[in-house]
Amino acid sequence: MTSTAVGVEIVPSFVQDAWWTPEGEVAGTDVRDASTGAVIAKVSTExxxxxxxxxxxxxxxxxxxxxxxxxxxxxxxxxxxxxxxxxxxxxxxxxxxxxxxxxxxxxxxxxxxxxxxxxxxxxxxxxxxxxxxxxxxxxxxxxxxxxxxxxxxxxxxxxxxxxxxxxxxxxxxxxxxxxxxxxxxxxxxxxxxxxxxxxxxxxxxxxxxxxxxxxxxxxxxxxxxxxxxxxxxxxxxxxxxxxxxxxxxxxxxxxxxxxxxxxxxADSLNAAILGPDAVPGTPEFDAFVKSLVTEMTAKAGQKCTSIRRAIVPRAVVDDVVAAVGARINERVVVGDPRAEGVTMGALASLEQLADVRAAVQSMLDAGGELAYGTLDSPQAKQADGAVGVVEDGAFMSPLLLTWADADADAVHSLEAFGPVSSVIGYEDLDDAVRLAAKGAGSLVATVATNDPAVAQQLVTGIAAHHGRVLVLNREDAKTSTGHGSPVPHLIHGGPGRAGGGEELGGIRSVLHHMQRTAIQGSPNMLTAVTGVWHTGADQNFGDVHPFRKSLYELKIGDAFRSELRQVTLKDITAFANETGDTFYAHTNQEAAAANPFFPGIVAHGYLLLSWAAGLFVSPEPGPVLANYGLDDARFITPVAAGDSIRVTITAKKITPRETDEYGEVAWDTVLTNQNDEIVATYDVLTLVAK
Structure with missing residues (x-):
C-alpha cells in the first residue's frame, strides 16, 4: 500500500457561496487513486x-x-x-x-x-x-x-x-x-x-x-x-x-x-430473465449475453442497476455461462483506465475490493459455484503498458456464479457490489416470476424475448417488484439505452429493498420537491393565485378585440363574445357532402331521430368548430401569429337545423417564451345556443407576438 503523501490538499467544500477548508492541521481521511493506491487528496469537514x-x-x-x-x-x-x-x-x-x-x-x-x-x-x-x-x-x-x-x-x-x-x-x-x-x-x-x-x-x-x-x-x-x-x-x-x-x-x-x-x-438484486424462446442462436440470446457482460463490467460492476441475477431456462444455464465467458475473454481488458485498450477499470477503493471479495466468499460458502473468473488478483494493464498483478490497485476479475439450488437465500439476498453476477435456472414462466420477486424489490429488470405472450406474462408478473422493466428483443437491441442506464424521462427507483423512492421521471421528479395543496375559493381568487382564468371569474369585454392585443398588452380574463349564427339544413348537407362525413345523424332524419342522443338531423361537431373560428377570429394581420391546436374539445348539446350558435373566448393562460418574440395563449372557448345552453367547450391554442 502506498503510504500517505505529505502535503496532500484537502478537497474543499463550497458553502455559503465561498470555498471552505478546515483551519490548521487536520488528520482527514485519505483518498487514493483506485489503480495505483497513491494518496491524491484528503477529506475533512472538521x-x-x-x-x-x-x-x-x-x-x-x-x-x-x-x-x-x-x-x-x-x-x-x-x-x-x-x-x-x-x-x-x-x-x-x-x-x-x-x-x-x-x-x-x-x-x-x-x-x-x-x-x-x-x-x-x-x-x-x-x-x-x-x-x-x-x-x-x-x-x-x-x-x-x-x-x-x-x-x-x-x-x-x-x-x-x-x-x-x-x-x-x-x-x-x-x-x-x-x-x-x-x-x-x-x-x-x-x-x-x-x-x-x-x-x-x-x-x-x-x-x-x-x-x-x-x-x-x-x-x-x-x-x-x-x-x-x-x-x-x-x-x-x-x-x-x-x-x-x-x-x-x-x-x-x-x-x-x-x-x-x-x-x-438503495442497493438491489436486479434480475434479467431470458425467455424460453430466446435459445442460443437467436438475436434475443445474443442481446441478453451482451447486456449481462456490459452490466458486469461497466463501472467494474459498481452500479446499483447492474444485473446480479440472470434467470434463464434451466436447460440453457451452461450455454449462458459459456457465452458470457467467451465474450469476456474476447472483449474485457482489466487495468488502469489511462492505459490504451483497457475496458474495465479498478473498483473505487481497496476497501470496496475487500467488501466485494468477502461478499463473493459468503455466496460461495452458501452454495454458489464459481463458473467464470477468480478471486485472486487478476493480471491488470497499467498506464505505462506493463501487465501484471498490481497489489496497490483495486482490480478484480469479472466473476460469474452458478447455483444448484435456485432458491438459495444468498443469491437473492447478498449483493457483491462489483463485477459479479449469478446465473440461476427456472422451470417455467411462473417460476421465473417467483425467482425475480425473491429479490424483495429491485430497481430494474430485463426481459429478453421475442414472444409477445411471454413478454406480457413476465412483465405483468414482475412489474410490481421493480421500478423499471426493459423488454429486450431483436427490434430494439441496437437502439435500447440498456438495462443499467436510467434515463431522465423515466423514473429511477424501486420498491422494497431498492429503497421505495423515485428519482428522475421527467417532471415527476420536479414535483417531488414541491408541496401539493388543495385550494378553495371563488373563481376570482383562484385565478389570482394560479394565474389561470377560472370559469366564473371576471371577464373583460373591452372595445378592443383581444386578438388585436400583443402578448404584453393581453391580460388574463380579456374576452370576446360573438353574435349568433343560425344553422340551416342546407349548411349541414353541404358540409357532409364536401367532407365525406355522411354519418346518418347528419343525413338521415328518420335514423337520427331514432338515436337517443339526437332530435333528428344535427350539425357536425367539426362544422360548429369551424364556424366558431369564423365567429371569433380577427382576420387582419396582428399579434396573433398562428393557431396551433385545440385541447379538451367536448360536444355537449346537439345543434339542429334552425338553432343558432355563438362563441365566447377568454384569455385563460398566457405563457411568454423567454428566448422568442412570441408566447403561447390558451383561450377558454365556449359555444352556446340561442337558449344559452352550452354546445361545446375547448381551449384554442395560439402563438401571439410580444
Missing part, C-alpha cells in the same frame, strides 16, 4: 458549521431561486449544460483516478450533463412560465359556481440535501440537482468520500460559470454526520447508497417524527 449551511440555503438560496420562473430556471440548466460540455475532458482525466474507463466517463460525465439538457428542455415544454403548477381541473363545489377548488404545487420552503454514492460522482449529483433546481429548491450536495473530489471539480466549474443564483448549490466534502439534526419538515433528503445506511437515516428523529421528506435509492 469545524464546518452545518447549521449555517442549511440556513444559507433556506434564506439566500430560496430568495435567489424564488425570483425565477420555471422557464428561467430551465434556461439556466441549459446554459450550465453547455458550459460543462466544454470542460468534459478535464473531468474525464480526473475521473480516471476513480477507476473509470472512457466508456464509464460517457455514462457518468456525459450522462450527467445530458440530464441538465433534458430538464432544461422539459422544464420549458411541460411547465408554465410561472412559479405555481396547477394539478388537474377545478372542482365545482357550489351549484352557482361561486365556490371552487383545485390542487396546486408550490416549492418546499427548505433545502434539498442530496447524499450521493461513490460510483457516479457527476451523474449522481446532477440527476438530483436538476429537478430540485427547476422546482426552485436550493441543493446541498454530500458526495461519497472515495470519489468526492470529482464532484468537487464539477462544482468548481459550475461556480466559475456564474450561472446559478447565490445559495442555490452548496457542497459538503466530507463527513456530515449531524446534517440531519438541522433539518425539519421544510426540507427534503434524497439518498443513494446501501440499504443499511438508508435505514439508519430513516430512523433519525427528524425523519421519523419531524417530517423531513426522505427518499432513498
Amino acid at each position: 469545524g464546518l458549521d452545518l447549521a449555517a449551511v442549511v440556513e444559507h440555503g433556506r434564506t439566500v438560496g430560496q430568495a435567489g431561486l424564488g425570483k425565477l420562473t420555471f422557464h428561467q430556471r430551465a434556461l439556466k440548466l441549459k446554459e450550465l449544460a453547455q458550459y460543462l460540455n466544454g470542460r468534459r475532458e478535464a473531468l474525464y482525466e480526473l475521473s480516471h483516478r476513480t477507476g473509470a474507463t472512457k466508456i464509464d466517463n460517457l455514462i457518468d460525465v456525459d450522462g450527467g450533463i445530458g440530464v441538465l439538457f433534458t430538464f432544461g428542455s422539459k422544464g420549458r415544454r411541460e411547465l408554465p412560465n410561472a412559479q405555481v403548477i396547477v394539478d388537474g381541473p377545478a372542482e365545482r363545489l357550489a351549484k352557482d359556481g361561486s365556490f371552487v377548488g383545485e390542487h396546486i404545487y408550490t416549492r418546499i420552503p427548505g433545502v434539498a440535501v442530496q447524499i450521493n454514492a461513490f460510483n457516479f460522482p457527476i451523474w449522481g449529483m446532477l440527476e438530483k440537482f436538476a429537478p430540485a433546481f427547476i422546482a426552485g429548491v436550493p441543493t446541498i450536495v454530500k458526495p461519497a468520500t472515495p470519489t468526492g473530489y470529482v464532484a468537487a471539480a464539477a462544482v468548481k466549474f459550475i461556480i466559475e460559470s456564474n450561472i446559478l443564483p447565490a445559495g442555490s448549490l452548496q457542497l459538503v466534502s466530507g463527513s456530515a454526520r449531524d446534517l440531519l439534526d438541522h433539518l425539519d419538515y421544510r426540507d427534503a433528503v434524497s439518498f443513494t447508497g446501501s440499504a443499511g445506511t438508508a435505514n439508519m437515516l430513516k430512523a433519525h428523529p427528524n425523519v421519523a417524527r419531524g417530517g423531513v421528506r426522505f427518499t432513498s435509492e
Whole structure:
C-alpha cells in the first residue's frame, strides 16, 4: 500500500457561496487513486458549521431561486449544460483516478450533463412560465359556481440535501440537482468520500460559470454526520447508497417524527430473465449475453442497476455461462483506465475490493459455484503498458456464479457490489416470476424475448417488484439505452429493498420537491393565485378585440363574445357532402331521430368548430401569429337545423417564451345556443407576438 503523501490538499467544500477548508492541521481521511493506491487528496469537514449551511440555503438560496420562473430556471440548466460540455475532458482525466474507463466517463460525465439538457428542455415544454403548477381541473363545489377548488404545487420552503454514492460522482449529483433546481429548491450536495473530489471539480466549474443564483448549490466534502439534526419538515433528503445506511437515516428523529421528506435509492438484486424462446442462436440470446457482460463490467460492476441475477431456462444455464465467458475473454481488458485498450477499470477503493471479495466468499460458502473468473488478483494493464498483478490497485476479475439450488437465500439476498453476477435456472414462466420477486424489490429488470405472450406474462408478473422493466428483443437491441442506464424521462427507483423512492421521471421528479395543496375559493381568487382564468371569474369585454392585443398588452380574463349564427339544413348537407362525413345523424332524419342522443338531423361537431373560428377570429394581420391546436374539445348539446350558435373566448393562460418574440395563449372557448345552453367547450391554442 502506498503510504500517505505529505502535503496532500484537502478537497474543499463550497458553502455559503465561498470555498471552505478546515483551519490548521487536520488528520482527514485519505483518498487514493483506485489503480495505483497513491494518496491524491484528503477529506475533512472538521469545524464546518452545518447549521449555517442549511440556513444559507433556506434564506439566500430560496430568495435567489424564488425570483425565477420555471422557464428561467430551465434556461439556466441549459446554459450550465453547455458550459460543462466544454470542460468534459478535464473531468474525464480526473475521473480516471476513480477507476473509470472512457466508456464509464460517457455514462457518468456525459450522462450527467445530458440530464441538465433534458430538464432544461422539459422544464420549458411541460411547465408554465410561472412559479405555481396547477394539478388537474377545478372542482365545482357550489351549484352557482361561486365556490371552487383545485390542487396546486408550490416549492418546499427548505433545502434539498442530496447524499450521493461513490460510483457516479457527476451523474449522481446532477440527476438530483436538476429537478430540485427547476422546482426552485436550493441543493446541498454530500458526495461519497472515495470519489468526492470529482464532484468537487464539477462544482468548481459550475461556480466559475456564474450561472446559478447565490445559495442555490452548496457542497459538503466530507463527513456530515449531524446534517440531519438541522433539518425539519421544510426540507427534503434524497439518498443513494446501501440499504443499511438508508435505514439508519430513516430512523433519525427528524425523519421519523419531524417530517423531513426522505427518499432513498438503495442497493438491489436486479434480475434479467431470458425467455424460453430466446435459445442460443437467436438475436434475443445474443442481446441478453451482451447486456449481462456490459452490466458486469461497466463501472467494474459498481452500479446499483447492474444485473446480479440472470434467470434463464434451466436447460440453457451452461450455454449462458459459456457465452458470457467467451465474450469476456474476447472483449474485457482489466487495468488502469489511462492505459490504451483497457475496458474495465479498478473498483473505487481497496476497501470496496475487500467488501466485494468477502461478499463473493459468503455466496460461495452458501452454495454458489464459481463458473467464470477468480478471486485472486487478476493480471491488470497499467498506464505505462506493463501487465501484471498490481497489489496497490483495486482490480478484480469479472466473476460469474452458478447455483444448484435456485432458491438459495444468498443469491437473492447478498449483493457483491462489483463485477459479479449469478446465473440461476427456472422451470417455467411462473417460476421465473417467483425467482425475480425473491429479490424483495429491485430497481430494474430485463426481459429478453421475442414472444409477445411471454413478454406480457413476465412483465405483468414482475412489474410490481421493480421500478423499471426493459423488454429486450431483436427490434430494439441496437437502439435500447440498456438495462443499467436510467434515463431522465423515466423514473429511477424501486420498491422494497431498492429503497421505495423515485428519482428522475421527467417532471415527476420536479414535483417531488414541491408541496401539493388543495385550494378553495371563488373563481376570482383562484385565478389570482394560479394565474389561470377560472370559469366564473371576471371577464373583460373591452372595445378592443383581444386578438388585436400583443402578448404584453393581453391580460388574463380579456374576452370576446360573438353574435349568433343560425344553422340551416342546407349548411349541414353541404358540409357532409364536401367532407365525406355522411354519418346518418347528419343525413338521415328518420335514423337520427331514432338515436337517443339526437332530435333528428344535427350539425357536425367539426362544422360548429369551424364556424366558431369564423365567429371569433380577427382576420387582419396582428399579434396573433398562428393557431396551433385545440385541447379538451367536448360536444355537449346537439345543434339542429334552425338553432343558432355563438362563441365566447377568454384569455385563460398566457405563457411568454423567454428566448422568442412570441408566447403561447390558451383561450377558454365556449359555444352556446340561442337558449344559452352550452354546445361545446375547448381551449384554442395560439402563438401571439410580444
